[in-house]
Amino acid sequence: MQAQKSSDKQLFVGIDLGTSRTSIVSRRGVRTMVRSVVGYPKDIIGVKILNSTVVVGQEALDNHPYLSLHFPLADGVLKETSEKDEQAARELLRHVIRCAEPQADEQVFGVLGVPARASLFNRSQLLKITEETMTMAMVVSEPFMVAYGLDKLKNSLIIDIGAGTTDICAMKGTVPSHNDQVTLLKGGNYIDEVFSHAVAESYPDVQMTRFLAQKIKDKYGFVGEPTQEVVVSLRSNGKPLLHDVTRELRFACETIIPDILESLETLVAGFDPEDQAEALNNIVLAGGGCNMIGLDTALAEGLKEYGKVHVTRVADPDFAGAAGALKLATELPTEYWNQVGDVIGG
Ligand SMILES: Nc1ncnc2c1ncn2[C@@H]1O[C@H](COP(=O)(O)OP(=O)(O)OP(=O)(O)O)[C@@H](O)[C@H]1O
Ligand SMILES: [Mg+2]
Numbered sequence: 001m002q003a004q005k006s007s008d009k010q011l012f013v014g015i016d017l018g019t020s021r022t023s024i025v026s027r028r029g030v031r032t033m034v035r036s037v038v039g040y041p042k043d044i045i046g047v048k049i050l051n052s053t054v055v056v057g058q059e060a061l062d063n064h065p066y067l068s069l070h071f072p073l074a075d076g077v078l079k080e081t082s083e084k085d086e087q088a089a090r091e092l093l094r095h096v097i098r099c100a101e102p103q104a105d106e107q108v109f110g111v112l113g114v115p116a117r118a119s120l121f122n123r124s125q126l127l128k129i130t131e132e133t134m135t136m137a138m139v140v141s142e143p144f145m146v147a148y149g150l151d152k153l154k155n156s157l158i159i160d161i162g163a164g165t166t167d168i169c170a171m172k173g174t175v176p177s178h179n180d181q182v183t184l185l186k187g188g189n190y191i192d193e194v195f196s197h198a199v200a201e202s203y204p205d206v207q208m209t210r211f212l213a214q215k216i217k218d219k220y221g222f223v224g225e226p227t228q229e230v231v232v233s234l235r236s237n238g239k240p241l242l243h244d245v246t247r248e249l250r251f252a253c254e255t256i257i258p259d260i261l262e263s264l265e266t267l268v269a270g271f272d273p274e275d276q277a278e279a280l281n282n283i284v285l286a287g288g289g290c291n292m293i294g295l296d297t298a299l300a301e302g303l304k305e306y307g308k309v310h311v312t313r314v315a316d317p318d319f320a321g322a323a324g325a326l327k328l329a330t331e332l333p334t335e336y337w338n339q340v341g342d343v344i345g346g
Contacts (some may be wrong), residue, residue: 010135011102013110014326016142016319017126019073019164019189021288022092023322026100027330031319034096035060038088039067056095074164090129097133107135109334111325111341113145115165115183127344136345138337140328142321143169144176146286146314149324155275156282157267159260159299160321161289163188166256170267170279175340179270182263186256188289191217195252199245205236206243213252216245222293223254253292261302268306276306283311286320 012027023033039060041047046066060067070088102108114126123139130137143158147169152158154173159166166184169176189210196213199206212234220230230246264283271279280303285296296311303309314320328340337343 009106011100011106011108012326012329013097013100013108014145014322014324014329015096015110015112016145016321016325017073017112017114018162018321019071019187020162021318022073022096023319024096024100025319025322025326027326028101030100031322032096032099033318034058034092034099036071036073036092037061038070038072038091039063040070040084041066042068054091056092086125086129089126090132093129094133108133109136109329110134111138111140111145111329113142113321113325114139115142115162115167123342127342131344134345136334136337136343138329138341138343140325140341141167141169141176141181143167143181143286144171145321145324145328146284147171147324148328149320150284150314152282152284155271155278156284157264157279158284158286159264159290160287161187161256161285161292162287163289166260166287166289168260168263168267170270172271172275180267182267184256184259184263186259187287188214188217191221191252191256191289194255195245195249198248198251199234199243202245202248203234203236203243206234207236207238208234217249217253218288218291220249221253221289221291222250223257223298224250224294226250227293253295254298256289257295257298257302260299264299264303277308280306281308281310283309284314285311286314286317288317290314290317 014025016023021033022036025031034057037060039055047053070085072085072089072092143160147158153171156171158169165187168182170180192210192213196208196210199208216232226246230249231242231244233240234243268276290313300309300311334346
């Protein structure tokens with residue numbers, strides 16, 4: 001009974017720190033997603049309007065005219081930071097932990113996911129920031145978290161398509177080594193940029209922004225032969241007019257495929273020959289970008305010379321990473337954490 005009581009004082013959380021969105025799940029059942037952005041009022045008027053000196057998440061985006069915005073995870077991990085960026089990262093983490101509703105006397109133990117090949121420097125910088133809010137934290141790679149959550153720990157390949165990066169990881173029944181992981185800098189943001197340029201080229205009068213490009217992509221994103229035409233209302237010289245952007249959207253979404261295929265080919269070759277067929281049959285897509293229609297088929301098609309290939313998507317792209325992190329946090333006794341990832345506290 002006593003032991004039960006002391007474990008009640010521990011709150012376990014899993015956090016997926018993303019460039020565009022951070023999700024957190026807790027053992028007590030909290031599931032929250034926060035936009036990874038922090039805003040500081042530009043001047044005293046903003047403080048008065050918002051009644052605060054700092055705003056985090058969607059509220060910061062909604063009030064952006066009065067705020068200077070910081071995206072502390074712009075490249076998927078803390079970028080080369082200014083002091084303000086580091087402060088913003090602290091603020092974001094504080095907010096995210098608050099979302100998990102820790103009680104006053106509770107210790108917070110958490111696993112955080114970052115891009116697969118995040119440099120050691122970035123990982124330790126991130127861990128330092130957790131010191132204030134967490135008793136013990138472990139940083140692991142994003143696709144590894146997803147793999148752990150799905151129990152796909154051997155002979156599988158996990159592809160996490162986020163906003164800033166696409167992370168690919170080969171699972172071989174051990175904690176993935178450096179050589180088992182690839183981080184590509186082409187993710188959703190890159191697609192938005194390509195799409196936005198492609199539309200501007202086809203329709204020079206259209207006012208296109210990256211926000212708008214993302215909105216259209218999130219709704220209609222696809223690769224391969226279109227199943228429907230993508231016709232959207234865009235402002236041309238100020239007036240809303242319908243434009244067919246099917247070709248431009250396909251082109252943009254397909255730009256990430258060649259790099260993914262090339263990385264998969266390299267990672268497959270890293271499995272023992274007798275395991276390669278099973279790994280090719282066990283490719284999993286995760287991250288927001290996995291929602292693009294036709295991506296599973298296109299990847300399988302691109303690898304067809306390798307024999308039977310099976311590509312699936314996670315059922316819950318928004319929380320698959322954080323849920324895997326929580327599973328790892330609760331299943332792995334804390335004394336083993338430093339064998340799996342970089343750890344602080346404990
Ligand atoms: N239906 C969709 N089709 C295509 N892309 C989508 C869709 N839904 C979301 N996305 C894209 O997924 C990305 C966000 O995914 P996710 O939340 O996994 O990224 P993140 O974890 O914040 O980024 P990273 O892992 O790179 O740090 C955005 O680029 C978004 O536009
Ligand atoms: Mg992510």
